[in-house]
Amino acid sequence: MEIYLDANATTPVLAQAAQAALQAMADDFGNPSSVHSTGLKARALMDAARERAQGLLQTGGGQLLFVSGATEGIQTAVLSALHALRERRDSADHKAELLLYGATEHKAVPEALKHWNQILGLHLQIVAIPVDREGHHDLDFLQREAPRAGLVCTMAANNETGVISDLAGIEASLLRSGSRAFWMVDGVQALGKIPLQLAKTRIDYAPFSGHKLYAPKGIGMLYVREGAPFTPLMAGGGQEGSRRSGTENMSGIAALGAVLAALEDGISFRDHATLQAFRARLARALEEAFPGLVYNAPLAQTLPTTLNFAVPGLSSRLLQDLFDAAELRISGGSACSAAKAQPSFVLQAMGLPDWQAAGAVRLSIGPAVDEAFIIEACARIRACGESLRNNCLSPQDNQPTPGEGITRFALDGACCYLLADAASQRCVLIDPLPEQLPRLIQTLQCQAYPLVAVLSTQGSGLHAEARQALAEELGEALFPPAEIDALGWPVRMSELQLGAKRLRRVLPPGGRQQALVLSEAGREALLFGEPGAECAELAGLCAPALDAGAQFARRLNPAAAPQPLSEQLLPGAQLQAFVQAHPDAVLVDVREPYEQFLSHTPPLWGATLQAVPLSRLLNALPAWLARPEQPLLFFCRSGNRSRQAAAALASLGHAQAWSLSGGLALLPAFAPEDPALLV
Template identity: 55%
Template sequence: MTPDIYLDGNATSPVLPAAIAAAVRAMETCYGNPSSSHSTGLQARALLESARRRALRVLGVEQGRLMFNSGATEGIQTAVLSALCALRERQLAGGAIGSLLVYGATEHKAVPESLAHWNRLLGLNLTLSKLPVDADGRHDLAALRALLPNTAMLCTMAANNETGVLSDIAGIEALLEDAGSRAYWLVDCVQALGKFHLRLARSRIDYAPFSGHKLYAPKGIGMLYVRDGVPFTPLIVGGGQESAQRSGTENMAGVAALDAVLAALEQGGVFRSHDELHAFRERLAASLRRALPGVVFNAAFEHALPTTLNFSVPGLSSKELMDVFDAAGVRVSSGSACSAAKAAPSYVLQAMGVPDWRAASAIRLSFGPLVDDATIARACERIERCGAALRASGLVAAGSALPPQQGVLQLGSGAACSWLVQDAASRSCVVIDPQPEFTERIAAHVRGLGYRVLAVLGTTPGTGPTTLSRALNLAQAADAGGDAFGWPAGGELLALGGQALRRVLFGSHQAAYLLGTAVGGQLPPSAVRHAFTGALQPRQLAGVVRDDTLLCAAHDAQQPFCTSLRACAAETPAAEAGLHLDAAGVQALLRRHPDAVLVDVREGYEYLAALQAEQSVPPALQGGNIISVPLGQLAGRIAGWLDAPVPLVFFCRSGNRSSRAALCLRRLGHAQAYDLAGGIALAPPASLPLAA
């Protein structure tokens, strides 16, 4: 298995080898408590103060406070608490403080959340005001000028974590000086350290938090700079450590590691130059343009860190891009790591006014200044392989047709899904319940296959079939006399190769479509293997289909993929006990059942990208009978698995999709359906032996 390429440096970084060595030395030989007065404690104290002096030099600070803490969130909390406590004291003394707490619209969520929290707890009742940004993601200085007379505290960032956009710190500082503002100014410097020169002593910045793990130090160590003479209130009190600025025994291993990173910055020769980083970004951008037609970069390069690219691709969701990159062993993200689990468009890009599709489908590719030429070369190669996999799967423009496809295909799952019935022999298909969000995807898929669309059907009368017919330029759909559901005139059955579709109406506003092998020109319930049911309740199909017919709904979040009358009538839900197998469990199953089938439910483009990048399956799955059945094709394969049941183990990248597939089979009566717990991501690598 080829090594991964980590391009998510803005989320966190690997640890510098020198930092690891320094942390180990601190734990082995300098483990004393810096507050102790004996020799071992004094050695720890010397290390602590040496690291502090180096930090002050690197930041260009002669005076002011510099304390070590757990990271940027704690630093932000401390800074906000300090400023707001000072504002309250001034307010209680009858002084004017301003009515606004102003923060940049693209700030990390730690900033507005901290402002709201302490504003409420301290009873200040100030108004939080979001400072807008322009289309380049930079603060609107005209808007800031208007807000400054009423601003009590201003919070901006040096560089944005999602886009890499650099703030106009000098411009903001000039406005503060021109206005004679007494507002306290917090600048989040997390993404700045090591990427451009900081000279805090020459600036008007009052508070500057830093986080070590963004620049090759471990997690759990950071620092906060407070300008000389600026109010300070400790967030944590107790034993008086850090000169009573931040109580709690110091994290000496973390301090030593951070000191090693700062030493590398100070001495030079370790991290790449600004020009080298710019050149790396240009190479990556060129590969993205070649691999992904229509790619749009969401931040102008001239105003952004050279280590960050934020991009969107027409017609591709951020999940699809994340999945194909991850399958190829390239680690990127869909935005801030703190928000990655939340399925929402990027608020940073929304604040910049980019179109909704770009905000909802953006990918962040970021690297640190330690990256080397070989890594960038491998990354460019894999990016272009990802593009090839997407073209081969028909998701981006391709120069050749897709290979023929057969059977039932589902697009989407849960709340809304569309269905395609495909016949390779006749090179034709039928589309059922085309959801608006899948119109372009279906059209691209059909064009890539070169299939003739026999009908575009809806289970309710509506605009979906008409919209897709227009997207496909289907003259026959408009001229063939189809009714409001899209059903062609002149026949009870619609032939599709060796199978046939029959429509069953339920009143004037609902229909179901039955798929099976016709018998004597008829399609009796016993011959129906799939029923496309739209929003119908399963019980409405009683007598129309057999008990084990697979019911494929258009809207059913509770039954992903499909269900059956038998499954719905079961008195007890399918047992989930033993559903999840760890690596050792999979190996044990394969020893008991050599005929077991291992089903890779990743999408076709993920599978191809993994093969091209030589990202083989983990040892837990090697030696088994592995087949690729993308999740969207699952409903078309279920009937065969139920007819001839063998143990099935589903797997994917994280285990989320495979667990849904295994549970669906259990609900349908397949007792030996399992999934690889945690997916490929958590399976032991080849270097780790499996448990006996």
């Protein structure tokens, strides 16, 4: 069972809302513009939903329109304000110079400003209102610049951090400045979480989205203050008083009305104090699981449903994979941009350190969660911490982790390799970068093997910098500078012994680079770095120092290698048929050990399972390539890493390398009582 902790992105549809939507589609399906009885019933349903929303938001004489969601509401509000600004300019009534928006606004706002500013030919300067380290708007800046502004856009609460804006302070700044600017407030995250009394404010426009509060996607609202200018985004049949044409989304409106009714009944949703208590318990579980965790905004100044945090030494991607393995759904920031794997612009605008902006994750609950949900969420969060400790990734209290074989650490295509031998308890590090040091040091400390050498294949100054930092941090002598050359190789040694394995180097002319050859009796060689003519007689694989294409390895002797092939994708629905058709297939789990510790494996139907994390793929390649016709089906969480593994095998000539398309996330659900799953 999944525990959904990404409610700021979207929410499941409330049971009452789903029932109301179905009833609107099956029974109350009329067009509210029709004058017959069926249409009148639909009109009554729509009017009742609107009245509930008007009461909740205290809109007074303002208009409340049903729209498709917040983005449409924002577009309509910006168009309305900018069209009015153009009319003011043309009549010489008032000439605005600026369009102001909060630096932490959802991207929909500045993008709408840019779009309509250009389309309407206003060519106003678009300026971000700075925020402080707690995410609050700079009110002095606002008061100073507001007289030149035509439109000010802020939000009631931030979607990433949960920071609640000082709307009263913003309004006071606008009033003190004497600004004639229109004011739009994004109310999406505030709906159902903090009270709003719109008619008592200077707010001209406020968009809302239903799917952030248990209504379906595709329904939202736009508040327009009485007397505020309005320009329809869409013209047509004149629905919504000619303000928003197009037949109304009656199933969405019915569902939203049911959610608003649930807000009124005081049963379906938790109150503010209860939500704060729930969040405090989640925070305690996080702090126990991740020592050193930092919150990216003060909890006392944020929505009681939101936690945005970072953990030193752990990337946002790693944390998301970890939580997902425990079936805890979190995000790396705004759902609209989380897939882009970039630092949070919200946290950057707040002036937080780069590691926090890049490593941030957001945990958010909806106001309908209950006690059992929180108990289970806390238990799984603590299990995540245990997984990190057992796999040498926790900031504190890691368990000893013996190492064996080759582990690859990749950073933007640059590859570092750790060679560890359990028998001799020795290890060698190849091509480390300074940015990788925290993770490398943690790994070396957990396995507690002496570091024999830190080598560079490229002669990079960054590798030398990392070598020096490692020696200082680990307190190991390694080799004194006088006993190693510029590439880190011990000058008095022709090879390094790692148990049964030998590591030797091949120097091209000039000696500014080196290729490192790892060999063992009865096995083909594995070369690190770039092979030159000196390596022409070697047979085996090459592990590159730079691997932007995630190839992992290539043949040292391409002329004698099988023809490269393409990986094959297997839809999850065909997994059982694939296993039954290929009884000798091996299902290879390429997730990392910290994920495997927490997660289930797919139904196997008697197939062999092998766990080979993607970071350790090099260890298994020789054995797989020795049997190029054996079916190998790789799987991971989403299908991305498994596709890399399958592509690596196929490019080396393996004829039966498959990837489970969509990964475990898209694998069809199977009933636990199915006897086939007990094999």
